Amino acid sequence: MIFLGAPGSGKGTQAQALVPNLGIPQISTGDILRAAVKAETxxxxxxKAFMNxxxxxxxxxxxxxxxxxLVEPDVSGGWMLDGFPRTTxxxxxxxxxxxxxxxxxxxxVLINVPEAKLVERLxxxxxxxxxxxxxxxxxNPPPTTIPFCDDHADCPSELVHRPDDSLDVVIQRQAVYRDQTEPLISYYEQQxxxxxxxxxxxxxxxTGELKAFLG
Ligand SMILES: [Zn+2]
Known part of the structure; x- marks a missing residue:
């Protein structure tokens, strides 16, 4: 099974939520990339040479x-791929x-969210x-006055608006999704x-709807 969706759609979260239910692993390309680099396969x-x-x-x-x-023993009963493929x-x-x-x-599975909502989320x-x-x-505002974190009252750190979450970067990512990944919707519709x-x-x-549909 593949999870498809724009950045911020929550596809990774949904795949993860289904792991205990379906008993099959979530495979994210980021995770396997990091694992393979670490294991020096x-x-x-x-x-690693490209990343460096x-x-x-x-x-x-x-x-x-x-x-x-996909040839490892834990995926013999199935798998959920999240973050791949991104292009036709x-x-x-x-x-x-x-x-x-x-x-x-x-x-x-396409997790469909209007782009304006994704921009607001991110x-x-x-x-x-x-x-x-x-x-x-x-x-999901912090328990104390913005801009401070208050994790169990022992984290008085200031909250940060990460560059990844800035409007320019978010809009750019959505545009890349629209141009490169959205064509996959019709690709898989045809299948x-x-x-x-x-x-x-x-x-x-x-998650509830997914469980009902997949169960
Ligand atoms: Zn904190």
Missing amino acids: PLGLEA RGALVPDEVVIGLIQDR VQAEALDQLLEKLGQPLEAV TGRRTCMTCKRVFHVLF HKLHSIDGDRPAEAI
């Missing part, structure tokens, strides 16, 4: 890492890999650099695998 070392140069890790390396991950080229490469492995893709985030807790100015879920609701409501 041949592909991990290759990926500040370059993007090429698709064929990422596909290789996914292949290594990647989706085609993944289709080829899955065919080779004999692991058919059963469903693509730009409102404030992060405590000491305890790493993330708040939101509207939806009759797309299930669109209204993501503009509390996370628990979305």
Whole structure:
């Protein structure tokens, strides 16, 4: 199963919430990349060389890492892929890999949230650099007066608006999603695998609908 959605849609959170329910692991490309680099596998070392140069890790390396991950014993009952594919080229490469492995893709879940809502979600985030807790100015304000964190009253640190959450960066990320990843919606529609879920609701409501649909 693949989770598809724009930055801030909560697809990673939803995949994670389903792990205990479905008993299959969530595979995020960020996690497997970090793990392979740490374990110094041949592909991990290759990926590290690109990352050290500040370059993007090429698709064929990422596909290789996914292949290594999909033959591990804990995924024999299935898997949830989150953060990949991001482009049509990647989706085609993944289709080829899955065919080779004999692991058919059963469903693509799209967490659908209007772009304006995503911008509001992401730009409102404030992060405590000491305890790493993330708040939101509207939806999850800190227990004490903004701009201070108060994690169990022992974190008097100032909250930070991270550069990643600035309006410019957020808008840029949404544009990249729209241009490069959104074409995957019709790609998977044509394969009759797309299930669109209204993501503009509390996370628990979305998880509930997903459990009902997948259970
Ligand atoms: Zn804090």
